[in-house]
Amino acid sequence: MKILRRGRKCKTKGKRERGQPKEGPLYQYYAQVTYNTCERCLRRHGEIFSELAQGPPIHPGCRCSYLELPPGELDYYREKGERMRAKAEAELRRRELFRRAKELLVGGEPEEALALFERAAAIEVYVEEVEQLCREDLVALRRERELAAKLKKIFIWGYRDTLQKSKYEGMPEGMKWARERWGVQRLEELFDGIISG
Ligand SMILES: [Zn+2]
Numbered sequence: 001m002k003i004l005r006r007g008r009k010c011k012t013k014g015k016r017e018r019g020q021p022k023e024g025p026l027y028q029y030y031a032q033v034t035y036n037t038c039e040r041c042l043r044r045h046g047e048i049f050s051e052l053a054q055g056p057p058i059h060p061g062c063r064c065s066y067l068e069l070p071p072g073e074l075d076y077y078r079e080k081g082e083r084m085r086a087k088a089e090a091e092l093r094r095r096e097l098f099r100r101a102k103e104l105l106v107g108g109e110p111e112e113a114l115a116l117f118e119r120a121a122a123i124e125v126y127v128e129e130v131e132q133l134c135r136e137d138l139v140a141l142r143r144e145r146e147l148a149a150k151l152k153k154i155f156i157w158g159y160r161d162t163l164q165k166s167k168y169e170g171m172p173e174g175m176k177w178a179r180e181r182w183g184v185q186r187l188e189e190l191f192d193g194i195i196s197g
Contacts, residue, residue, distance in 0.1 A: 026050055027066045028077055030084075033091050035098075035126040038062070042091060046084025048077065094123035102133065106140050110147045117151060121158025127183050130155050134190050141194050152191035159183045 031037050031045040041056070041064050048069070049055060056064035069077050101116035134141065141148045163180050171179075 023071075024050055026069045026074065026077075027052065027055055028069055028081060029056065029064065029066055031056075031064045031088065033087055035091075035095070035124075035129040037091070039092070042088045045088040046081035048074075048081055090123050094120045097123075098129070102137065105137055105147075108140075110144055114147070114150055114154065118154050118158075121154050122161065124162045125155050125159040125183075125187075127159070127186050130187060131190060134194060138194065142197070145195050148191055148194045152187065152195070155191075156184055156187050159187060 027049055029044045029047040029049065031041040033042065033045060038059065040058060041062060044058075044064075055066045056062050058064070097116050097120035101113045101120060104110075104113035104116065141151070160180060163176060163183070
């Protein structure tokens with residue numbers, strides 16, 4: 001009897017809360033955090049909003065999504081939102097470091113460039129972005145092969161290190177391992193091609 005009552009309560013609870021006009025549904029903004037996410041979307045990652053009109057997509061090609069928050073769990077999603085915001089901010093910092101590092105690399109200041117690339121890699125390494133770097137700055141990298149060898153080390157270290165971080169906490173060990181192998185192999189190929197080419 002108790003169980004039955006509790007069950008009934010649960011069923012009506014959701015409906016009633018959803019129907020309440022003064023406390024309408026809330027949504028959380030999810031951007032896909034990667035090296036080329038647009039800044040506007042990134043800055044809203046984790047944001048809680050109430051009007052669907054404020055939700056994604058906010059531009060053509062936007063890959064953001066949103067989640068309707070279950071009633072009564074707002075505190076949990078607020079906390080989650082804080083972590084999401086921190087992650088988005090870290091990505092913005094990383095981008096800035098990477099951008100400045102690239103400038104220094106092309107500008108002929110390799111040691112300064114390496115230091116900044118290392119700080120960027122400590123936050124996250126996106127293999128596709130490193131591929132882009134190798135394509136765009138091939139001339140600068142070929143000119144200084146020792147530099148390319150150092151960069152290879154930095155990116156592989158960063159890739160392995162960040163893979164162990166929270167983003168992949170829930171990932172099964174086997175998948176983590178496969179992903180690590182794929183990324184490290186790709187980074188090795190990229191730089192070995194430059195060093196020996
Ligand atoms: Zn977006």
